[in-house]
Amino acid sequence: GAVVSQHPSWVICKSGTSVKIECRSLDFQATTMFWYRQFPKQSLMLMATSNEGSKATYEQGVEKDKFLINHASLTLSTLTVTSAHPEDSSFYICSARVSENIQYFGAGTRLSVL
Amino acid sequence: EDQVTQSPEALRLQEGESSSLNCSYTVSGLRGLFWYRQDPGKGPEFLFTLYSAGEEKEKERLKATLTKKESFLHITAPKPEDSATYLCAASGNTPLVFGKGTRLSVIA
Numbered sequence: 001g002a003v004v005s006q007h008p009s010w011v012i013c014k015s016g017t018s019v020k021i022e023c024r025s026l027d028f029q030a031t032t033m034f035w036y037r038q039f040p041k042q043s044l045m046l047m048a049t050s051n052e053g054s055k056a057t058y059e060q061g062v063e064k065d066k067f068l069i070n071h072a073s074l075t076l077s078t079l080t081v082t083s084a085h086p087e088d089s090s091f092y093i094c095s096a097r098v099s100e101n102i103q104y105f106g107a108g109t110r111l112s113v114l
Numbered sequence: 115e116d117q118v119t120q121s122p123e124a125l126r127l128q129e130g131e132s133s134s135l136n137c138s139y140t141v142s143g144l145r146g147l148f149w150y151r152q153d154p155g156k157g158p159e160f161l162f163t164l165y166s167a168g169e170e171k172e173k174e175r176l177k178a179t180l181t182k183k184e185s186f187l188h189i190t191a192p193k194p195e196d197s198a199t200y201l202c203a204a205s206g207n208t209p210l211v212f213g214k215g216t217r218l219s220v221i222a
Contacts, residue, residue: 105157
């Protein structure tokens with residue numbers, strides 16, 4: 001199946017710093033990628049839809065200025081958590097759309113903000 | 115509002131003890147019903163997509179079925195390596211909506 005690589009898998013940072021997470025489609029081009037957030041024992045919550053060459057579409061309640069998304073190429077989308085605070089600690093997962101109805105997911109990034 | 119509800123939240127089975135996981139959905143204009151497997155600290159792994167009521171798909175010990183309101187993931191003679199969280203998601207007029215998952219533990 002299609003491979004989506006997400007990096008880093010785990011990051012610890014100090015409060016107030018920014019963290020960048022990368023999501024790459026390794027063997028296919030993805031015009032659309034998605035960013036999710038998952039709390040322990042909870043479902044994946046869609047944060048934003050990332051479209052190559054255009055601005056991301058954010059879900060209601062997600063701060064655009066805090067979670068910066070860039071999709072500069074057909075194989076790479078990045079999520080930058082700006083001025084991170086402890087409440088931003090979570091598991092962030094990206095996915096890439098392979099076809100209209102199928103997404104493949106990255107392995108996730110665990111962010112811990114001290 | 116589109117919703118996906120999974121039950122039970124957790125399920126503990128003996129090895130070889132078959133069972134089913136339930137996914138109830140309320141989605142406008144269903145385009146697809148998806149099942150994923152998620153291991154701890156990992157992203158979801160795609161299992162199945164179902165598109166219309168009556169459709170069934172199988173993969174090894176797993177079989178997914180779909181009705182107009184529910185989907186079931188049947189696990190036949192499970193093994194310990196089947197232990198994971200199984201996520202159901204539905205795609206309609208809005209982006210993919212996930213349930214909270216069923217945490218399956220298979221005991222040898």
